[in-house]
Structures are given as structure tokens and as C-alpha cells.
Amino acid sequence: MCGIQYRAYYLWREEYKEICKYPDGLELEGHAVVKCEVSEDNKVLTVLSFGGENKHTLLMKYRSVWDENEVKRVKEKEEEEEENKWIAMANTIDNGSNGNESDMEDARAQIGGSNNQFLFVVNNPNHISVFKWPSLEPVIREILPADQLIGGSCFVKTNDNQMLLFNSNIGLSIKYDEDQHRFQYESIPVCFELTYVIDYSFSLLFPSQKKKWTKIKYRFPSTNETLALVTADGMFVHIIGGVNDCEEASQQHLKISIDDVTGKVTFLFLFFLFFFLSSFSFDTKRYFCKKKKKKKMVRLEMMLALLFNTGYYKVA
Structure with missing residues (x-):
């Protein structure tokens, strides 16, 4: 953490x-x-911190x-x-090109490739890049088929060279061809409630085969800017930290059973936990924070389960 x-x-x-x-x-x-690699004896974990x-x-x-x-x-x-x-x-990560600086604040990244030899990076305003790992040598840089990313995206890996990206009303399935060094993109549906959302804390559990958004009934405490983590066994989600509506740091640490959230299931599915730090742009939804004597936008705190099946996965 x-x-x-x-x-x-x-x-x-x-x-x-x-x-x-x-x-x-x-x-x-x-x-x-980003979690990068684990040593052969399983005792040393390599962690990368970058951007901002x-x-x-x-x-x-x-x-x-x-x-x-x-x-x-x-x-x-x-x-x-x-x-x-x-x-x-020695080498740094910067998606700028031709002398132009890129915006690395709220960047997202995943280690991938057939041998975990690539670092995939998504950053604002609408860039995706591939770097060799661990040398950080640039391989390819492209503009996403999206006008503008806002804040931090949901960017998760579903297999070695395939990823999902969600940002506001943008939903993309991204596939990388290691041999040709090319990206393939496919638009995917975004739940209506997410179209106003920026900055995601998210966790991927496992994939499925249908395309369906489902809002779960579980009600969570009001949280902004939290960290969401799922345990390795997929049994629990931990919600850590965050700030309250007056931007004061929270010391909370919640532990929630996945079964309590989703109910017991017998099929594979792709499950995201979104803790939205989203600010709505409606002036009618402003409120007054007395403690800090300032106005700010009302934030939507919700929890959705994403039962999103791309149809790309085969159950063995």
C-alpha cells in the first residue's frame, strides 16, 4: 500500500x-x-512506481x-x-514523443505479454504505449480510439495480451499482437451510471462469457479515493483509506466477503469493484462543507458489480 x-x-x-x-x-x-514479477523462490516481489x-x-x-x-x-x-x-x-516512463511532454498523472499500467516481457501503459489524454520490461525500452505508442480520457481509467488485463479499458463513456477491449506490434480495438458497452464517472479503484477477479451489467444490492459506506484489493484466493475484497466529503483522510479498512457481495455463483464471470471518486458536473448538486467552508461538487459513491462477458473466454 x-x-x-x-x-x-x-x-x-x-x-x-x-x-x-x-x-x-x-x-x-x-x-x-504495478506488481511486476516474483522471484523463482517466491520470496522477492518486484514493484514499479511511476508517473504522477x-x-x-x-x-x-x-x-x-x-x-x-x-x-x-x-x-x-x-x-x-x-x-x-x-x-x-536509469530509464524513465514517459509517453511523450517528438519532444512533447505527456500527461502521466493518473496513468495506468499492466505487465503482460507471453513471457511478461511488456509493460502496457495508458495515460491522458488518449495514449497507449508498450515498453519492454524491465529495460523500459519503448516499443510502440498509439492514440486510442477515444477523444479524451478523464482522470484515472479502469485498465485491467484479461489474458497475456488482452486488456479492458473503461473511462467515463468509453469502453474498449484492447488486444496486442506481439509479432506485428499492433493493437486491435473493439468497442464494448458501458453501463449508463458509469458514463459520468472518473477515477476508478478496481479489481478483476475472473472472466466469463456474457455481456451484462448488474447493479448489486450491497450498500457500502460513503467512500472517496479508496483503494480496492481482492485477496489472492478471491474470497474477500479490502477497501482501504480514502477521504471524506471534506477532503479529510480516512483511516478506514473494510473487509467484505465476495459471497456477501455477489451471492454464491457457480459460473465464471468478470467482476469489477468500482469505488467511484466521480464528481458530477451538475450545478444543482452542489453542497456546502461547513468544516472547510468551501463548496464542492457532490460525489457519487456507489458500488457496482460488472458481470461483463466478452465471449472471448473458453471455460476448460
Whole structure:
């Protein structure tokens, strides 16, 4: 989990532990953090932090801070390993071309390819790029078939070279051809309630075969700018942090059973959790925040389940 402090959360102990802090002087605004690869012994996880207002590109080799014996062993080594620290990379991620700077705030990224050898990056106003991983050598940069991305998109990988992108009224299925280095795009329907939404916190569980949007009945506490994570076993979703309507940081951490949200299901489906930080543009829906003495747009807090089946997946 990222803020100025980078922390680990132990599911079984329900405890947090600090890993490290971001470099001094680095202001975090709209950056992306991506899980890249796991070592063969399954003990070291590579994490990439990039983009944002300051366009940083940092790498961390994370080793569990919960294994006391492992932590002690690393500390006792004569040569200090560059683990559990943010290290600046020699190459940076910037989707600008021909000397033009790109907007890397609210960028989204996924590691993909047949051997996880590519980093796919989507950023405003409407760009998608491919970089070789881990060298970050640019491969291709294209303009998406969309006029303008607003805020942070929902950008998830459904298989090695196929992704889904949602942003406001934009819905795209994106397929990358490794041999030809080309993208193929297909428009996909967007639920009406999402057309006014910007900035997503989302999680992908598993795919299915029908195209259907379903609004679930589960009612969530009012949350803005939260982090949504699904456990590796797909049993629980964790909703962490966020701010209240007066822009004050929240310390909340909610744990919710997937079965409680969706009901028990016996088929595969693609399930997104959207915690919308969306601001509506209707002047009639303004309110007055007394504590901070300022007006701001009413925000829609809702939770939708997306039963979106693209028909591309075959159940074994």
C-alpha cells in the first residue's frame, strides 16, 4: 500500500508494518504502482512506481518484512542488498514523443505479454504505449480510439495480451499482437451510471462469457479515493483509506466477503469493484462543507458489480 509511507498488511494478523518511505521531496499525485514479477523462490516481489505529477520512475525489490529470520539474514549480509527500498531507474516512463511532454498523472499500467516481457501503459489524454520490461525500452505508442480520457481509467488485463479499458463513456477491449506490434480495438458497452464517472479503484477477479451489467444490492459506506484489493484466493475484497466529503483522510479498512457481495455463483464471470471518486458536473448538486467552508461538487459513491462477458473466454 502506497502513500508517502509504503506499508505491508498481514491478512492473518490484521496488522500493518512499514516497509520504507518514498524519497524525500517527492510529491505523490496520481502515480501508478504495478506488481511486476516474483522471484523463482517466491520470496522477492518486484514493484514499479511511476508517473504522477512529477513523472518519477522507481523500482523496489520487496522481501517480506514479516519473516523475522529472513529480515535478520538480509541485515547480517556484508553487502547490503537493495531490497525494500525505492531505487530510481536509469530509464524513465514517459509517453511523450517528438519532444512533447505527456500527461502521466493518473496513468495506468499492466505487465503482460507471453513471457511478461511488456509493460502496457495508458495515460491522458488518449495514449497507449508498450515498453519492454524491465529495460523500459519503448516499443510502440498509439492514440486510442477515444477523444479524451478523464482522470484515472479502469485498465485491467484479461489474458497475456488482452486488456479492458473503461473511462467515463468509453469502453474498449484492447488486444496486442506481439509479432506485428499492433493493437486491435473493439468497442464494448458501458453501463449508463458509469458514463459520468472518473477515477476508478478496481479489481478483476475472473472472466466469463456474457455481456451484462448488474447493479448489486450491497450498500457500502460513503467512500472517496479508496483503494480496492481482492485477496489472492478471491474470497474477500479490502477497501482501504480514502477521504471524506471534506477532503479529510480516512483511516478506514473494510473487509467484505465476495459471497456477501455477489451471492454464491457457480459460473465464471468478470467482476469489477468500482469505488467511484466521480464528481458530477451538475450545478444543482452542489453542497456546502461547513468544516472547510468551501463548496464542492457532490460525489457519487456507489458500488457496482460488472458481470461483463466478452465471449472471448473458453471455460476448460
